[in-house]
Amino acid sequence: MMLAEIITIGDEILIGQVVDTNSAWMAKELNAIGIKVKQITSVSDDEDHIIEALTAAEKRARIILITGGLGPTKDDITKFTLARYFNMGMRRDEATLEHVTNFFKRYNRPMIESNIRQADVPDGCTVILNQNGTAPCMWFGHGDNIIVSMPGVPFEMMYLMEEEILPRLKKAFDLPFIYHKTILTANIGESFLAQELAGVEDSLPPSIKLAYLPKLGQVRLRLSASGTDEEQLKKEVDAYAQQLVAKVKPFVVVEDDIALEKAILNIMKERKLTLSTAESCTGGYIAHLITQHPGCSSVYLGGAVAYAYELKESILGVKASTLSEFGAVSEQTVTEMALGAIAHFNTDYSVAVSGIAGPDGGTDDKPVGTVWIAVATRKGVTAKVFSFGNRRLQNIERSAIAALTMILNELNHDAD
Amino acid sequence: MMLAEIITIGDEILIGQVVDTNSAWMAKELNAIGIKVKQITSVSDDEDHIIEALTAAEKRARIILITGGLGPTKDDITKFTLARYFNMGMRRDEATLEHVTNFFKRYNRPMIESNIRQADVPDGCTVILNQNGTAPCMWFGHGDNIIVSMPGVPFEMMYLMEEEILPRLKKAFDLPFIYHKTILTANIGESFLAQELAGVEDSLPPSIKLAYLPKLGQVRLRLSASGTDEEQLKKEVDAYAQQLVAKVKPFVVVEDDIALEKAILNIMKERKLTLSTAESCTGGYIAHLITQHPGCSSVYLGGAVAYAYELKESILGVKASTLSEFGAVSEQTVTEMALGAIAHFNTDYSVAVSGIAGPDGGTDDKPVGTVWIAVATRKGVTAKVFSFGNRRLQNIERSAIAALTMILNELNHDAD
Numbered sequence: 001m002m003l004a005e006i007i008t009i010g011d012e013i014l015i016g017q018v019v020d021t022n023s024a025w026m027a028k029e030l031n032a033i034g035i036k037v038k039q040i041t042s043v044s045d046d047e048d049h050i051i052e053a054l055t056a057a058e059k060r061a062r063i064i065l066i067t068g069g070l071g072p073t074k075d076d077i078t079k080f081t082l083a084r085y086f087n088m089g090m091r092r093d094e095a096t097l098e099h100v101t102n103f104f105k106r107y108n109r110p111m112i113e114s115n116i117r118q119a120d121v122p123d124g125c126t127v128i129l130n131q132n133g134t135a136p137c138m139w140f141g142h143g144d145n146i147i148v149s150m151p152g153v154p155f156e157m158m159y160l161m162e163e164e165i166l167p168r169l170k171k172a173f174d175l176p177f178i179y180h181k182t183i184l185t186a187n188i189g190e191s192f193l194a195q196e197l198a199g200v201e202d203s204l205p206p207s208i209k210l211a212y213l214p215k216l217g218q219v220r221l222r223l224s225a226s227g228t229d230e231e232q233l234k235k236e237v238d239a240y241a242q243q244l245v246a247k248v249k250p251f252v253v254v255e256d257d258i259a260l261e262k263a264i265l266n267i268m269k270e271r272k273l274t275l276s277t278a279e280s281c282t283g284g285y286i287a288h289l290i291t292q293h294p295g296c297s298s299v300y301l302g303g304a305v306a307y308a309y310e311l312k313e314s315i316l317g318v319k320a321s322t323l324s325e326f327g328a329v330s331e332q333t334v335t336e337m338a339l340g341a342i343a344h345f346n347t348d349y350s351v352a353v354s355g356i357a358g359p360d361g362g363t364d365d366k367p368v369g370t371v372w373i374a375v376a377t378r379k380g381v382t383a384k385v386f387s388f389g390n391r392r393l394q395n396i397e398r399s400a401i402a403a404l405t406m407i408l409n410e411l412n413h414d415a416d
Numbered sequence: 417m418m419l420a421e422i423i424t425i426g427d428e429i430l431i432g433q434v435v436d437t438n439s440a441w442m443a444k445e446l447n448a449i450g451i452k453v454k455q456i457t458s459v460s461d462d463e464d465h466i467i468e469a470l471t472a473a474e475k476r477a478r479i480i481l482i483t484g485g486l487g488p489t490k491d492d493i494t495k496f497t498l499a500r501y502f503n504m505g506m507r508r509d510e511a512t513l514e515h516v517t518n519f520f521k522r523y524n525r526p527m528i529e530s531n532i533r534q535a536d537v538p539d540g541c542t543v544i545l546n547q548n549g550t551a552p553c554m555w556f557g558h559g560d561n562i563i564v565s566m567p568g569v570p571f572e573m574m575y576l577m578e579e580e581i582l583p584r585l586k587k588a589f590d591l592p593f594i595y596h597k598t599i600l601t602a603n604i605g606e607s608f609l610a611q612e613l614a615g616v617e618d619s620l621p622p623s624i625k626l627a628y629l630p631k632l633g634q635v636r637l638r639l640s641a642s643g644t645d646e647e648q649l650k651k652e653v654d655a656y657a658q659q660l661v662a663k664v665k666p667f668v669v670v671e672d673d674i675a676l677e678k679a680i681l682n683i684m685k686e687r688k689l690t691l692s693t694a695e696s697c698t699g700g701y702i703a704h705l706i707t708q709h710p711g712c713s714s715v716y717l718g719g720a721v722a723y724a725y726e727l728k729e730s731i732l733g734v735k736a737s738t739l740s741e742f743g744a745v746s747e748q749t750v751t752e753m754a755l756g757a758i759a760h761f762n763t764d765y766s767v768a769v770s771g772i773a774g775p776d777g778g779t780d781d782k783p784v785g786t787v788w789i790a791v792a793t794r795k796g797v798t799a800k801v802f803s804f805g806n807r808r809l810q811n812i813e814r815s816a817i818a819a820l821t822m823i824l825n826e827l828n829h830d831a832d
Contacts, residue, residue: 016444028432042456191488283707284700291699301724311718
């Protein structure tokens with residue numbers, strides 16, 4: 001199996017100012033072309049530490065992808081460190097200089113000395129032009145290993161990976177095929193799943209690995225294997241996946257590694273159904289999850305973020321008497337919100353959420369984390385209450401997952 | 417300076433199925449009590465590799481925090497690996513067993529063998545009860561070093577860190593004070609900032625470090641220092657921060673490490689102003705950013721996610737003739753959306769966004785990435801067009817940042 005490592009350079013990750021989203025994206029892309037990531041390492045902009053991490057990584061893997069530390073400012077030292085590591089001098093790359101010059105011309109900005117120095121690279125590297133920025137991407141051969149240094153700005157890195165690095169890696173190595181099959185379950189604990197699945201798990205050949213990934217009331221089951229015969233591999237893994245599904249059928253939400261809302265969009269698109277949202281405590285998060293996906297507009301028409309009482313009344317038609325009698329976080333209000341969305345936005349389905357996200361606003365009756373969710377269809381409405389604890393962001397996320405699961409259940413029920 | 421390292425264990429991060437958000441959160445918390453994170457390492461559920469990572473980490477840092485690999489299923493091996501690493505046997509921890517038993521009783525679920533085994537721990541560790549789950553937290557003294565193993569489920573880890581680990585670390589070591597001061601700038605490139613700030617940067621004492629963090633049209637400037645005298649340290653760093661601000665005043669958005677939307681909420685709350693949103697291509701993302709923040713409801717009343725033409729008309733009062741004559745992505749439509757939000761939601765400010773997020777829907781005239789944004793107040797409306805390229809998620813994020821920056825500019829302008 002061809003192994004890679006990812007090294008991210010920059011203090012911002014180590015002081016927690018920035019979440020490293022690059023590595024997961026890169027790992028997924030590498031996996032898709034048959035390369036396994038052995039380790040991800042985040043280090044600071046410190047020359048000795050970068051060299052230590054690189055030395056260690058080269059002992060474990062043949063491909064090292066480095067991001068970050070290529071900006072024009074003094075704190076960025078990656079390329080000088082690489083020159084030291086490979087024992088190379090620096091040269092000015094003419095193609096990069098021309099690219100940088102054009103870049104500034106296009107945006108009508110003056111160029112200064114530090115911009116020109118962006119064209120300086122270790123003299124033994126292959127330069128790959130960065131179409132979206134001024135920091136060049138640098139490719140080094142080192143014995144049998146390949147080391148690539150890329151900017152840490154996500155969209156510059158993504159473009160370089162897709163257009164340049166992944167195609168070159170595919171050409172450089174004879175790569176196997178890696179296959180993951182994921183099954184999403186809900187409403188069952190990890191240990192009970194494992195008990196139900198023990199028979200199948202014990203029968204798995206050593207080449208196929210089963211993992212359990214729990215998250216906020218859901219557990220993802222993942223079967224992983226690699227090989228050279230793509231057809232055969234898929235067939236074998238999928239057959240075991242079907243055995244797993246058969247054992248825990250009532251808890252299976254989606255037999256695919258897609259997000260809940262994507263599964264909803266797929267089903268509703270096929271059935272030509274439309275959806276709207278009426279959100280209070282989730283504050284637009286459900287709408288955001290849905291609208292992340294290309295093509296969602298054929299299903300999702302829109303919705304309301306009705307934080308204030310007045311907006312619950314004016315946009316969704318919740319009765320003032322309902323709000324005053326039962327409060328915003330109640331079965332009555334969330335039901336009227338869902339029915340109001342169906343009526344006002346003219347959709348086949350709607351989902352409404354009203355709860356106390358916290359940290360304030362809780363009462364003895366309705367503590368922080370109390371959330372009412374309703375799903376309405378043209379036929380009727382189902383409402384449920386949840387109790388999610390006292391962390392605001394987690395309440396928002398758990399509410400969204402519960403709401404999406406309720407829509408999926410309704411769709412599955414509707415199909416029976 | 418007291419150094420720590422974070423090791424995350426689990427294949428899900430290395431195959432890119434999960435983004436590691438735990439590490440950034442932990443790093444921020446550690447920093448806040450005067451501990452610097454030297455390295456973050458992600459490794460798979462592999463015994464030898466975990467031991468290699470732990471051995472290397474112990475050479476660089478005195479505190480090692482490990483997350484993940486503590487579930488009840490076969491793929492989770494962290495505690496057995498730790499027992500091997502520390503050369504310890506396993507024992508059944510009675511307090512944990514009681515906790516696990518009560519946990520299952522409370523949720524009315526049967527307990528199975530694998531749940532009971534959650535109470536098994538390496539016999540030389542101190543067990544810290546995990547109030548939110550069944551996997552115990554384990555604390556090991558190893559010579560002068562401290563190694564802690566925690567579950568990877570974010571809210572279990574966060575609770576343990578806040579309630580147990582951070583207080584114990586503060587007690588175990590005499591920690592200095594770490595101070596970061598962040599200044600957010602917009603509409604100026606990193607290299608030009610550096611040129612303007614060169615004089616101040618050169619005058620910084622070696623104990624104060626300046627970093628530039630660019631992201632989607634913004635650059636964060638961060639001054640960092642550590643010391644024992646908190647007052648003195650803050651005074652010194654803040655004085656340099658003021659020198660930086662003075663040099664690039666027109667580009668400074670916020671003099672604090674807070675999100676744009678939080679800066680808006682703070683200003684509007686103080687001035688008793690209200691805000692609503694009217695989103696098309698951002699699909700609720702701006703509303704979500706705002707409603708992440710506790711206390712937002714005194715400023716933010718709500719908004720519309722108007723994806724379909726019909727909803728732009730019915731919720732926001734955009735004229736059908738405007739949509740047919742100019743299209744949804746136009747100055748006219750976005751202006752009517754913003755004014756409609758002010759009128760229908762009765763707020764002092766509103767922001768409206770309409771664009772082509774992609775990947776489909778672009779034309780020669782209006783390619784993917786074309787986004788119109790309008791900010792309305794009781795006095796009038798300002799609209800601008802942007803061109804953000806062809807990545808959907810990035811378009812959504814850049815649109816939101818541009819919209820929030822326009823609100824802040826309007827607020828700053830209003831104050832003049």
